Amino acid sequence: MRFLILTLLLLVGSPLSAQSFDTLLETHQDQIAQPSRQTIGPVLEELGASGPEAAPFLEAWADRRLGQVDGRFVYIEGDGLTDVLTGEAVPGEARALRPNSGVRGLIAATLVQFQLSDPDRGRRADALASIARQADASHLEILRAAAPDPDPTLAAQRDRLLRLLTIRFDTDSAARIAAIESFDGDSGADLQGVLNPILATTRVAARVLPSGNIAAELEPGSDITPEEAYALLVSEGLARARLSDADQKAALGQHIIDGMVGGIAAARLTDPALRDEAYSALVAQGLVPAAATSEEVEATLAAHSFADVYAEPDSAVTNAAQAALDGMEMREMVVQGADLALDALSLASIYFLAAIGLAITFGVMRVINMAHGEFIMMGAYTGYVTQTMIADRTLSLVVALPAAFAITFLAGVVLYRLVIRHLVRRPLETLLATFGVSIALQQIAKNIFGTQARPLTAPSWLDGSITFAEGISISTIRVAIFVLALLFLALFLFIMKRTRLGLQVRAVTQDPGMASSMGINPDRIAMMTFGLGSGIAGIAGVAIGLFAKVTSELGSDYIVQSFMTVVVGGVGNIWGTLAGATLIGGLQKGIEVLNPANTLAAQTYMILFIIIFIQFRPRGIMPQKGRAAEA
Structure with a gap:
């Protein structure tokens, strides 16, 4: 019955769409016969855009009911074979196409746009669940373009999913903010899962902080420890690594000559400043690798700024997301x-x-x-x-x-x-x-x-x-x-x-x-x-x-x-x-x-x-x- 319905949809489609589907099968025959998860994506996008004729083809492919006979794609239906393009019976034995689970997942994602308009309520519900599990930016336009669902429950689910995808993928900040505000009073886990990534931050260090959506500027010693701040500078290549006290003492101990290290008496090395001075002398002699001294660390920290920067560039969006999460916390x-x-x-x-x-x-x-x-x-x-x-x-x-x-x-x-x-x-x-x-x-x-x-x-x-x-x-x-x-x-x-x-x-x-x-x-x-x-x-x-x-x-x-x-x-x-x-x-x-x-x-x-x-x-x-x- 589903095949007949989809065939009717095909009959009312334009000849250009059918021709496009025929051409696509011929053009990508080898990739369809031996698909790879890394390369099949563009092919599936073209098939999905070709029209409703692609739906039964994709379904058969995902269900492993698709095969090839002498270069022709056929549907495997029990003991019979049917040509994909003409619908005629095909004699002989087909080589079944068996895509792996990764490719089948991509096929299922492509099928969603057709399943959203399927007369079977269960298939429409499965399509919404599939989008909710593995949503991407393409699903946003698919949901917007789909015809209204006659079932009130599924219509509400689709509307909620559309607003969630709008928050995640829409390029219009005003639309994203409106979608966030539409969830006023809602504390659903799916909404929290969408809002939390918007507030994700990256900790940066620079002499001058870059322009962007800064969550908070950090002061070493209060908001961030000096050790953490300097480690951030080292990781970003902005400062030399500093030896630990134990490594510094070990290096100095290996270069004691006649009770002296780098021109300083070993007995005086209880002073951290003198240890740094002695180590600097050894660096100048090429005896130990260069490392930052305490004075250098302090100067480097003073010369740099630190901040947490939102991954989301639009501050209005992050403000709306933060307000929504604050409201959830207050309600909780x-x-x-x-x-x-x-x-x-x-x-x-x-x-x-x-x-x-x-x-x-x-x-x-x-x-x-x-x-x-x-x-x-x-x-x-x-x-x-x-x-x-x-x-x-x-x-x-x-x-x-x-x-x-x-x-x-x-x-x-x-x-x-x-x-x-x-x-x-x-x-x-x-x-x-x-x-x-x-x-x-x-x-x-x-x-x-x-x-x-x-x-x-x-x-x-x-x-x-x-x-x-x-x-x-x-x-x-x-x-x-x-x-x-x-x-x-x-x-x-x-x-x-x-x-x-x-x-x-x-x-x-x-x-x-x-x-x-x-x-x-x-x-x-x-x-x-x-x-x-x-x-x-x-x-x-x-x-x-x-x-x-x-x-x-x-x-x-x-x-x-x-x-x-x-x-x-x-x-x-x-x-x-x-x-x-x-x-x-x-x-x-x-x-x-x-x-x-x-x-x-x-x-x-x-x-x-x-x-x-x-x-x-x-x-x-x-x-x-x-x-x-x-x-």
């Missing part, structure tokens, strides 16, 4: 900053979610619960068990969240009734007791689930990421955790400000004795508060388990950050907890960027910063005020 910095901010916000939401339960137990009750991390772990394992029972990931997640809250709520109530209530106002004993409970819960989890990490798979609608701009994205599951953290913040504020339980909690926190005299049972309120904080930790465990490994040590990975979040933010203040989580999340991500290869060092630096911060703000960012602060 903005993208990196936004990406870092999103990562920090995501990490802060995780810390806040892990710490909000602790803010209730530690902040309101003043109970140091070292088992808080294990409640997070219990919530994660609850999510895993739920998924083993319910195959639907969305439904299992819906069931796991309230189940995790209920289980950890009950576990918190049990812990309070058995341990915490007996250690009220005894923080050290509470810390040791809950630490022992933490170890026991970890061991129980190992006995039940083993030491291997268990999978907690997120639903399919939480897969992927949300893209805000070019290069700025955040995983959907982290967005979900951020939303969950905000929901819990709103829920906590609602409970504490709008419910009877919240009113009773605030009363017991500020003045337990007065609250008891008003008919409030402080022990019951403390138990409910502890259970609420533990339940929220369980829900946090489900959320964290969706992207972290569910193991018995899961909670211990977050307990330290949770305590730091509560202490830094301000004990007993939910807004302080939010501020603390934001500070610690941002600080950790910032340190990781500065020291990405050592996460342990990053955590160490963060802890040191927190220690220093507490020295200046011992009550945190947002401390409680009034009676709550004195409780």
